[in-house]
Amino acid sequence: MSKKRDYSVYLVTDRPLCAGRDLLRIIEEAVAGGATIVQLREKDATAREFFELARAAKDLLDRLGVPLIINDRVDVALAVDADGVHVGQKDLPYAEVRKMVGPHKIVGLSVDTVEQALSVPDLEVVPGDGGFGPDYLGVGPVFPTNTKKDTSEVWGLDKLAELRRQTHQKLVGIGGVYVGNAADVIRAGADGVAVVSAICAAESPKQATEELAAAVMLGRGLE
Amino acid sequence: MSKKRDYSVYLVTDRPLCAGRDLLRIIEEAVAGGATIVQLREKDATAREFFELARAAKDLLDRLGVPLIINDRVDVALAVDADGVHVGQKDLPYAEVRKMVGPHKIVGLSVDTVEQALSVPDLEVVPGDGGFGPDYLGVGPVFPTNTKKDTSEVWGLDKLAELRRQTHQKLVGIGGVYVGNAADVIRAGADGVAVVSAICAAESPKQATEELAAAVMLGRGLE
Numbered sequence A, B: 001m002s003k004k005r006d007y008s009v010y011l012v013t014d015r016p017l018c019a020g021r022d023l024l025r026i027i028e029e030a031v032a033g034g035a036t037i038v039q040l041r042e043k044d045a046t047a048r049e050f051f052e053l054a055r056a057a058k059d060l061l062d063r064l065g066v067p068l069i070i071n072d073r074v075d076v077a078l079a080v081d082a083d084g085v086h087v088g089q090k091d092l093p094y095a096e097v098r099k100m101v102g103p104h105k106i107v108g109l110s111v112d113t114v115e116q117a118l119s120v121p122d123l124e125v126v127p128g129d130g131g132f133g134p135d136y137l138g139v140g141p142v143f144p145t146n147t148k149k150d151t152s153e154v155w156g157l158d159k160l161a162e163l164r165r166q167t168h169q170k171l172v173g174i175g176g177v178y179v180g181n182a183a184d185v186i187r188a189g190a191d192g193v194a195v196v197s198a199i200c201a202a203e204s205p206k207q208a209t210e211e212l213a214a215a216v217m218l219g220r221g222l223e
Helices: A023-033 A047-064 A074-079 A094-101 A114-119 A156-166 A182-187 A205-219 B023-032 B047-064 B074-079 B094-101 B114-119 B156-166 B182-187 B205-219
Strands: A009-012 A037-040 A068-071 A084-087 A106-111 A136-139 A171-174 A192-195 B009-012 B037-040 B068-071 B084-087 B106-111 B136-139 B171-174 B192-195
Touching: A009 A171, A009 A205, A023 A037, A023 A047, A023 A205, A037 A047, A047 A068, A047 A074, A068 A074, A074 A084, A074 A094, A074 B074, A074 B094, A084 A094, A094 A106, A094 B074, A114 A156, A156 A171, A156 A182, A182 A192, A182 A205, A192 A205, B009 B171, B009 B205, B023 B037, B023 B047, B023 B205, B037 B047, B047 B068, B047 B074, B068 B074, B074 B084, B074 B094, B084 B094, B094 B106, B114 B156, B156 B171, B156 B182, B182 B192, B182 B205, B192 B205
Parallel strands: A009 A037, A009 A192, A037 A068, A068 A084, A084 A106, A106 A136, A136 A171, A171 A192, B009 B037, B009 B192, B037 B068, B068 B084, B084 B106, B106 B136, B136 B171, B171 B192
Antiparallel strands: none
């Protein structure tokens, strides 16, 4: 089944933030609330744990028609035939990742600065081609955040807007995004917003995602 | 270049044990002293660090004609075109790894018990085929050790010998092996001995490897 590539409401999972709740249940609720894509991020799991979780998430998200992205571990992504992989500047180099997964998988790349974003090889790939450049760039942290320990300098909305003016690449804003600022992130030029704790730690992940999706629509003037 | 697959003197690296010395220099010395295969194990490195180190080690070991094995990260192994990969029971399942790397790469699998070793699917592959079963089994810890934090029950020489009687698989003994007991490990039926600190932490990695290689020959009655 071909899944729609829509980065609007991008859930990044973090099990320690789930307050002991079942991650698959949270994913299911988030998708019911409007999450358009899901990334599994497991920084402390063994490869076996990550694989088992990814396999279960893939089954679930195949039924729901939503793409599954694996953070960092390209081998886990390949093993479960995930829809894509997301890498940062401390992970495997983008070009190596693309070689491994081929032209049809989604590959997302985190960038720390405008300069870095613009220096990505073959960045301005023909939309929908996906054979050369990353399918989207993760831009962040847009706002200060405590979720990731190794975050670099905060982008702010102005830098995001500056990058928007200089690239046709799909941009996903991440870091400190929540219902209260998601519309601003979209207005600054992001194609979508990625959240971790705003969904994972929410009392109702479904309702939190609905509100976030509404904020994204608001940012696009489609309220 | 096709490299000889010889598990006799198997160096597993551990940078924290290198006392700040350059890992590539230690690998070079170990090969000069008789190491027949080298596994890079990097449990705390980022994927990017692991990749860069693996790429440099691959260049070095290609020149020296010695196989490079990557621990756990199949994606790093693929990215640098390593000669093989080693996985344990907490890493990706063997069958998934073999699918990813194909029939020609070396795949080693750690086993914790005789029962586990004998239950590995397609274990008794035709020697030299490599298309189905693991190319070798890592058996350990043979002796008590502090190098790995998550070690399971100690095998001892008797259990190793018991496994030897029940399989044709290549066996590599690891865990607490040093010049003083390496011959015993070979006599118990191992095809090779894997060491970490006995080489990495040695004052002279070259001399330590020479002594270990001599102990292996002694164990084979080829003194």
